[in-house]
Amino acid sequence: MYALVMSEPSSSRTKVRRLAERASYDPATITTILDEALICHVGFVDDGAPVVIPTIHARIGETLYLHGSPASRMLRSMRSGAEISVNVTLVDGLVVARAAFHNSMNYRSVVLFGSPRIVDDATEKWAALEAITDHVIPGRWADSRPMTEKEFKGTLVAALPIDEVSAKVRSGGPSDDEEDYDLPIWAGVIPLQIRPSAPVADSLLTSEVPAPDYVVDYRRP
């Protein structure tokens, strides 16, 4: 998959310019980051000015799906065939260097460009909505009260091909200057993770329904 980006940038835009040694065009790396991140940030141009909006995404094969209300600015701008940019970032840790200048973060980030299409095909749209629900909580779609036709029609789904894409990854310890390694200053990494705490049942639960395993044991992949 991602034939265009197996070994090199698919366009001059996705060529990582800054700190190019952190760049990756490896499909498995890109897929993992897209699937692990809970949300993405979508950029679009509205009246000549940039707008950034956080939203939930899901990936099916080589397509990224977004959804929303037909009234949203983001989805209205997509209707016009305009280009968007999508960024997904996972912060894996804080890199504590000896030098203030070299403090950094360990992260995995993906950037995508393209012109999304609005999904009209009902089968594809149902699959996308299922994927978006299960992207956040795997298993939830099958357990939920299904979407009605009215809800389905009232939701817009957009599809962006994952081809103009790149990843940027930093991992490992600090990179200090040679002459600073002897300084008596602690250096290392503080790993960070998104962790769930115990699920809180809705106070309006009317019957004794136990929390399903995928809620009790919830973890990001």
Place this chain on the structure above:
Amino acid sequence: MYALVMSEPSSSRTKVRRLAERASYDPATITTILDEALICHVGFVDDGAPVVIPTIHARIGETLYLHGSPASRMLRSMRSGAEISVNVTLVDGLVVARAAFHNSMNYRSVVLFGSPRIVDDATEKWAALEAITDHVIPGRWADSRPMTEKEFKGTLVAALPIDEVSAKVRSGGPSDDEEDYDLPIWAGVIPLQIRPSAPVADSLLTSEVPAPDYVVDYRRP
């Protein structure tokens, strides 16, 4: 502070259009979100197309500071006085509704618009760099090997006034449809937090330097 946004949207752009009941223009809410978030997402227009880049920010009073290499596309676009959009989002939990359609997230999000200025004043620039370092790890700036003049000159700092700004907040349990509350489907919230695990000392630490308290006890505010 944020005089312009004490009680109402400061511009038609920051007026929250979708789900307006989640909107907030309260300075304390906005400040807390900006300070708690590790990173922000900056949107700018490059050659007519939107670009979104994750970066570290810091707030001093009513100004948001960003930094980077003078070679970065983001900072080059700021040099031209062009407008940017900044989004900061904290995901507080997953809202598990009975209906697939009503699944949601609890989040706190801030959106800012404006034309940043490049900070030339040395005093302001030093303060911004200290704030950016201590935004990520409070206390680190004073403990680090200080920035050299060369490093200082090689870093660009941009300042964005926090005035065209709004917040959007969702909290609490699911909002299902009246007729769905009797369904035997679990509903509730899975709270999420960013949690550190034990700090990992750099393998190249040459002396027995203990990890400082602000590293060992690291927590987001």
